[in-house]
Amino acid sequence: MRHVAVIGSGPAGYYSAEALQKELGEDVRIDIIDRLPVPYGLIRFGVAPDHQSIKAVSRRYEKVALSDNVRFVGNVMVGRDISIPELMELYDAVILATGAPLDRPLELPGSDLPGVIGSAAFVGWYNGHPDFADLDPPLGAEAAAIIGNGNVALDVARILAKTRKEFEGSDIVAHALDALEQSRIRTIHILGRRGPHQIAMTPKELGELGHLEDAAPNVDPADFPPEGDDALLEPGMRKSVTHLRDFAASNAAKRKTINFDFFAMPVAIEGDGKVERVIVERTMLDAELRSVGTGERYAIDCGLVVSCIGYKTPPIEGVPYEHGRGRFANSEGVIQDGLYCVGWARRGPTGTIGTNRPDGFEVAEKIAARFRDGTSAKFGRAGLDALLEGRGVDIVTFRDWQKIEAAEAARARAGSPREKFTHIDEMLDARGGAAG
Numbered sequence: 001m002r003h004v005a006v007i008g009s010g011p012a013g014y015y016s017a018e019a020l021q022k023e024l025g026e027d028v029r030i031d032i033i034d035r036l037p038v039p040y041g042l043i044r045f046g047v048a049p050d051h052q053s054i055k056a057v058s059r060r061y062e063k064v065a066l067s068d069n070v071r072f073v074g075n076v077m078v079g080r081d082i083s084i085p086e087l088m089e090l091y092d093a094v095i096l097a098t099g100a101p102l103d104r105p106l107e108l109p110g111s112d113l114p115g116v117i118g119s120a121a122f123v124g125w126y127n128g129h130p131d132f133a134d135l136d137p138p139l140g141a142e143a144a145a146i147i148g149n150g151n152v153a154l155d156v157a158r159i160l161a162k163t164r165k166e167f168e169g170s171d172i173v174a175h176a177l178d179a180l181e182q183s184r185i186r187t188i189h190i191l192g193r194r195g196p197h198q199i200a201m202t203p204k205e206l207g208e209l210g211h212l213e214d215a216a217p218n219v220d221p222a223d224f225p226p227e228g229d230d231a232l233l234e235p236g237m238r239k240s241v242t243h244l245r246d247f248a249a250s251n252a253a254k255r256k257t258i259n260f261d262f263f264a265m266p267v268a269i270e271g272d273g274k275v276e277r278v279i280v281e282r283t284m285l286d287a288e289l290r291s292v293g294t295g296e297r298y299a300i301d302c303g304l305v306v307s308c309i310g311y312k313t314p315p316i317e318g319v320p321y322e323h324g325r326g327r328f329a330n331s332e333g334v335i336q337d338g339l340y341c342v343g344w345a346r347r348g349p350t351g352t353i354g355t356n357r358p359d360g361f362e363v364a365e366k367i368a369a370r371f372r373d374g375t376s377a378k379f380g381r382a383g384l385d386a387l388l389e390g391r392g393v394d395i396v397t398f399r400d401w402q403k404i405e406a407a408e409a410a411r412a413r414a415g416s417p418r419e420k421f422t423h424i425d426e427m428l429d430a431r432g433g434a435a436g
């Protein structure tokens with residue numbers, strides 16, 4: 001019997017467990033360890049609450065989680081409750097699937113002003129992540145600025161723009177729903193340094209903005225290259241640009257506006273004790289399609305800035321780390337003999353949920369090849385349990401998670417699938433049915 005510890009219960013963690021099962025069958029015991037008492041990483045805390053069909057992928061992970069040779073070990077933080085050398089002592093292989101939960105810093109003058117928030121924090125707030133449940137973002141000004149031209153920027157804009165009714169069927173947490181209903185934001189600026197042909201936004205997410213009850217997207221027609229150039233784009237990108245052209249051609253006027261501010265490079269954030277404006281430099285593209293400043297500056301008044309400019313993996317003591325790219329130093333998923341990484345902790349924060357699947361299979365193949373020689377003398381889960389019990393760590397099992405999930409469903413508002421617990425204590429209490 002071989003023992004493998006997977007650290008992180010997001011997509012990369014579960015795909016790795018699934019791949020190990022396929023490679024090693026009954027000859028492996030897998031412990032999926034997570035710092036939170038609830039599984040699934042960004043499926044629960046990143047994917048937008050109004051995208052329930054995407055969140056439903058967790059049902060597939062549930063199948064893996066319920067198999068006899070896989071165990072969820074929640075509420076255990078690697079680096080705090082147990083170290084990597086200790087795990088490597090106990091398991092034949094350790095896979096880091098810890099994601100990239102830290103916001104890349106917005107390195108601008110004034111970016112430390114209250115009201116400048118990273119997307120990990122903002123998204124975590126509306127999704128009920130315990131680290132950000134008490135964020136209380138300022139929604140009292142007329143305008144907000146979102147920095148970035150990817151799908152996360154679109155998620156944030158859509159969440160700021162939707163009405164209470166439009167969240168029906170979602171699992172947005174009550175504190176965010178109430179705050180958003182009171183929000184005074186009427187203009188949402190999405191700032192991108194380059195133009196419509198350089199976005200990293202997918203057609204489905206862009207198209208949604210054209211169907212909002214109370215908000216209309218707006219693009220300046222002057223920002224587009226000649227229409228004939230669209231033919232050179234790959235099909236997905238062409239569809240996205242078609243949406244932008246439709247937004248530019250539409251004269252729909254609604255209570256709220258989502259402005260796509262292209263060729264707009266934020267250079268400073270200003271305000272007296274809090275965000276009051278973003279200073280932007282107009283840009284143009286050079287021959288290599290990089291943005292270059294034109295020297296022309298203007299101000300966008302706003303009371304909230306959400307930066308959606310990427311994420312990084314938190315380092316763990318003793319694990320080699322690539323600072324520039326914000327991920328573990330690895331060669332095709334191998335950090336060192338017996339220690340591997342997958343998903344965003346391996347590649348950095350790019351790609352969709354499915355992009356993480358091949359990582360799991362690649363690492364599982366490598367682990368299986370390594371296991372072909374010799375047998376295991378490791379203690380695996382018995383050793384982990386003894387060590388954590390000695391440290392007074394309160395482990396959450398998958399059965400406990402199912403009780404938490406049932407308690408969330410039981411207290412759901414009408415029309416929502418669940419009302420998430422947002423604090424670790426509440427989650428732990430719900431195991432006993434106390435909060436149900």
Ligand SMILES: Cc1cc2nc3c(=O)[nH]c(=O)nc-3n(C[C@H](O)[C@H](O)[C@H](O)COP(=O)(O)OP(=O)(O)OC[C@H]3O[C@@H](n4cnc5c(N)ncnc54)[C@H](O)[C@@H]3O)c2cc1C
Binds near residue numbers: 035
């Ligand atoms: C805002 C946002 C929206 C997204 N929307 C979509 C979408 O609509 N569709 C789509 O396909 N993709 C979407 N993605 C991308 C998708 O979420 C990622 O591809 C995927 O979650 C990455 O998986 P992962 O397992 O590497 O990391 P994660 O999902 O982040 O999982 C990491 C896990 O590790 C745990 N962990 C971290 N550190 C430790 C530690 N020290 N000890 C123990 N546990 C630890 C965390 O608690 C977490 O559970 C979105 C991403 C973001 C940020």
